[in-house]
Ligand SMILES: NC(=O)C1=CN([C@@H]2O[C@H](COP(=O)(O)OP(=O)(O)OC[C@H]3O[C@@H](n4cnc5c(N)ncnc54)[C@H](OP(=O)(O)O)[C@@H]3O)[C@@H](O)[C@H]2O)C=CC1
């Protein structure tokens with residue numbers, strides 16, 4: 395069985411570990427006792443010793459925060475990277491940086507999202523297709539092989555996207571409460587509506603603007619709401635939201651690259 399170590403089994407690392415543990419031999423690392431215990435309780439081997447984990451495995455997934463990457467590296471003997479496949483899910487950290495630091499390893503950069511927790515992640519991977527790497531990420535959802543140039547944008551839209559959508563759902567719920575709807579009913583109904591809208595957009599492959607126009611009755615309710623969205627700059631705010639997250643991914647990449655020279 396192919397063995398995989400997951401260095402930094404937090405939110406994303408644990409979601410991956412849970413999904414692959416039946417098909418791969420998995421060992422996960424963390425720093426705190428609480429995290430190590432949490433991982434063990436899921437039936438996954440855990441250790442604080444990153445060198446031990448890397449030494450034991452064919453494939454290594456690095457899922458610490460980018461800011462913790464440098465410290466992580468100091469804990470692993472450099473010769474242990476030789477011959478390993480190493481997949482980083484860290485935001486921003488470039489393949490060039492990885493291959494410079496992990497000498498002798500074949501490096502991949504992947505960007506999943508938190509939907510991995512329910513097997514619905516949308517992961518982009520670079521640089522070139524590898525069957526085993528693909529199998530790992532197919533176990534948490536859909537996989538797209540893309541050029542690395544797209545990964546910072548992917549991070550902003552698909553990686554951070556669930557947080558942005560959650561904010562929008564919450565805003566809808568507050569609107570519902572403002573109109574007198576009970577909060578719990580509102581959340582259930584809004585999530586159904588979001589799911590249905592996504593199905594419609596996917597099934598009919600319609601442009602979102604076409605769907606919008608189908609809903610918008612002349613002198614009806616929707617146009618009044620759309621007028622507010624327009625005057626409040628909602629679309630522009632969302633474009634800027636994504637662009638700002640993208641810029642941060644680019645900056646993280648530069649910061650990490652210069653901090654590990
Ligand atoms: N959260 C998300 O939605 C997404 C995150 N990512 C990327 O995934 C990475 C992890 O994010 P996330 O899971 O949210 O973060 P978490 O903080 O949940 O997880 C990070 C984990 O790393 C562990 N850790 C830190 N330093 C070390 C070390 N030296 N040795 C071993 N373990 C260590 C921490 O251990 P302890 O718990 O003991 O402190 C923690 O469990 C980031 O680089 C992020 O950019 C990518 C896509 C989506």
Ligand SMILES: O=C(O)[C@@H]1CCC=N1
Nearest residue numbers: 485549550553554555
């Ligand atoms: O916020 C972050 O930096 C990470 C990357 C994508 C989602 N969370």
